[in-house]
Amino acid sequence: MTSELIINAFLVTLMMGIAISLLKTRTVIFTVILTSAYSLVAALMFISLDAVDVAFTEASVGAGISTILFLAAMSYLPKEEEKNVTNNILPALSCIILGSLLIWCSYDLPEIGIVSAPIHQHLVSDYLAGSQNDIGIPNVVTSILASYRGYDTFGETVVIFTAGIAVLVLLQNNKKSKKSNNKSKKKIGKNV
């Protein structure tokens, strides 16, 4: 119990440190790398919550591939972020109010891992038993993802497919019609 507390406190401190340095930095490449580090710590957090599949996804997608995609997309961006925040008080106030509301609400949440929590009462027992008896797969996450919630995963796959196609269409149109909208091109190219 105490060791878990120490690990969680360490991870939360690390995450807060990364978040504060994310606020401070104005260079795009540092922002991308710090976001990747934040994802990696979040993956460790998920491991300490025993959600290994989510941690795996967070480490590979959040810390790995999205960092590379951000870095690749950086060629479209200016290197320095613009300083356009003029009024700091109103955003800070709304953040503090929202944050304290969320912390206040979190006192009503059931304790982590407790069996009598509503989420463990409704369908989970059916899934846990059914995954072994009906489907015969030891990893319950896979059986829920691919079989019980097959429609949702199909939707996710189609969303990824559509997003990929949309980006391809946008970028390829960009290349073909470069002569027609040369002016807007130059505006982007000037900053790089």
Add this chain to the structure above:
Amino acid sequence: MYNNPILRICTKVLFAPIILFGLYVQFHGDYGPGGGFQAGVIIASAFILHSLVFGLEESKKLFPPKLNLFLLALGAIIYGGVGVASMILGEPFLSYNVLGSDSKSGQHIGILLVEFGVGLTVCNVMISLFNSFAGYNPDKES
């Protein structure tokens, strides 16, 4: 960067094991953590590593963009096709029980195929996203 021998040799050594690990995650997802999403990303990262070190043109020779687009669509089609196949066999969309000789083997086959479709789509979307972002060169175009 293209002429750095350490990077080139490390990439050559690592390329196959990364793909092997991706395939392990893909097909071992029933028994341990993992599945199509993670496996697709891991396999894509091997190809992205190759194009980072050897250049975009070399990796386009290794993995042609046309094949990339074809496999991108094929993954989603495999997923949908499993659903349609179960409909043809007289069950609702995406109920895998009828695909095998009994319900358990049917579920196994269905989940394996569906995860394979997910992995294929995710892997190819990531590779094509990286290629289209990295292929952008403002100096050449303007």
